[in-house]
Amino acid sequence: MPETTEKKKVILSAIQPSGTITLGNYLGALRNWVKLQEDYHCIFAVADLHAITVRQEPKTFRQNILNAYALLLACGIDPTKSPVFIQSHVHTHAELAWLLNCYTQFGELSRMTQFKDKSQKHSDNVNAGLFTYPTLMAADILLYQADMVPVGADQKQHLEIARNIAERFNGIYGNTFKLPEPYIAQVGARVMSLQDPTKKMSKSDENVNSWVAVLDKPETIMKKFKRAVTDSDTVVCVGEGKDGINNLIGIMSAVTGKTSEEITAEFEGKGYGDFKAAVGEAVIEELRPIQERFNDYINNKDYLVEQYRKGSEFALKLSQRTLDKAMKKIGFIAK
Numbered sequence: 287m288p289e290t291t292e293k294k295k296v297i298l299s300a301i302q303p304s305g306t307i308t309l310g311n312y313l314g315a316l317r318n319w320v321k322l323q324e325d326y327h328c329i330f331a332v333a334d335l336h337a338i339t340v341r342q343e344p345k346t347f348r349q350n351i352l353n354a355y356a357l358l359l360a361c362g363i364d365p366t367k368s369p370v371f372i373q374s375h376v377h378t379h380a381e382l383a384w385l386l387n388c389y390t391q392f393g394e395l396s397r398m399t400q401f402k403d404k405s406q407k408h409s410d411n412v413n414a415g416l417f418t419y420p421t422l423m424a425a426d427i428l429l430y431q432a433d434m435v436p437v438g439a440d441q442k443q444h445l446e447i448a449r450n451i452a453e454r455f456n457g458i459y460g461n462t463f464k465l466p467e468p469y470i471a472q473v474g475a476r477v478m479s480l481q482d483p484t485k486k487m488s489k490s491d492e493n494v495n496s497w498v499a500v501l502d503k504p505e506t507i508m509k510k511f512k513r514a515v516t517d518s519d520t521v522v523c524v525g526e527g528k529d530g531i532n533n534l535i536g537i538m539s540a541v542t543g544k545t546s547e548e549i550t551a552e553f554e555g556k557g558y559g560d561f562k563a564a565v566g567e568a569v570i571e572e573l574r575p576i577q578e579r580f581n582d583y584i585n586n587k588d589y590l591v592e593q594y595r596k597g598s599e600f601a602l603k604l605s606q607r608t609l610d611k612a613m614k615k616i617g618f619i620a621k
């Protein structure tokens with residue numbers, strides 16, 4: 287476990303096991319999280335409580351939670367340096383979320399675009415959890431007095447509301463929660479769907495060709511890239527109305543480190559077909575070592591159990607302090 291005596295800034299990052307982890311999650315989040323471990327005091331979580339805002343099939347859900355955990359390690363997160371825990375194992379999250387619900391207004395939750403999107407997508411299951419998702423996310427962050435939270439563009443609104451709730455609480459009771467700042471990564475900020483490049487690549491998208499999973503087999507990855515939606519132009523370059531190609535160039539650039547100009551020069555005179563195959567090949571090579579490490583971890587369940595138990599022990603100790611402080615300020619009686 288990390289030494290908490292050093293004054294490194296605290297960063298809290300979490301991923302939902304709501305499906306199989308995608309290339310979008312990897313390039314936009316996981317890969318950057320690995321680098322953060324050097325300079326920050328990082329805490330990672332598999333946010334399984336969040337995932338049930340959408341109906342999960344129990345057996346698949348169980349596997350997705352463990353897979354997400356193993357994948358975090360396979361991507362390079364070192365649990366001996368940065369605690370990695372499973373959210374439902376640390377009861378303070380659900381408890382603080384309830385308290386924060388009582389300091390959050392109906393109106394501000396109604397304005398969340400993710401709620402609007404997801405309630406449209408799952409109109410048969412617009413549950414209260416989907417609505418109060420941001421207060422649970424606020425609890426996740428505020429419990430650890432996090433200085434920063436890496437967020438994609440899609441999650442900025444949720445961080446904003448976490449800050450508003452914290453500010454409101456602090457305003458009533460005095461300083462209780464640290465106000466977290468967004469940490470925006472430079473590379474791979476947004477990977478778009480391969481089938482509708484105006485939408486972000488999402489692991490819960492029912493169209494399996496719209497996303498590439500980090501654990502997809504090489505031939506599946508290649509097939510998905512070859513089927514990627516592009517446009518009627520033929521030149522591999524960034525341009526308006528070329529959302530599909532822009533996305534593929536973004537992915538190629540994130541994976542190889544080449545600029546879009548270098549990529550355009552490399553593919554001069556070649557068609558989209560050649561380019562799509564090259565992107566597929568580059569992604570396959572990027573993911574190959576991760577898949578190998580993932581297979582080692584997932585076949586070593588004892589190690590995973592040992593690590594997630596240590597992670598939750600650490601997380602509980604740290605988060606309990608904040609929960610106790612908040613409860614005392616509200617006026618609850620200590621046990």
Ligand code: AQP
Nearest residue numbers: 301302304310311314315438475476477487488489490
């Ligand atoms: N397409 C993306 N491009 C870049 N970053 C992305 N992230 C997600 N999709 C992309 C980032 O991954 C981190 C973990 O995401 P999450 O699992 O907590 O939730 P999410 O953003 O809702 O991810 P999904 O894949 O879209 O899940 P579902 O389909 O369940 O809603 C976050 O940092 C996120 O920004």
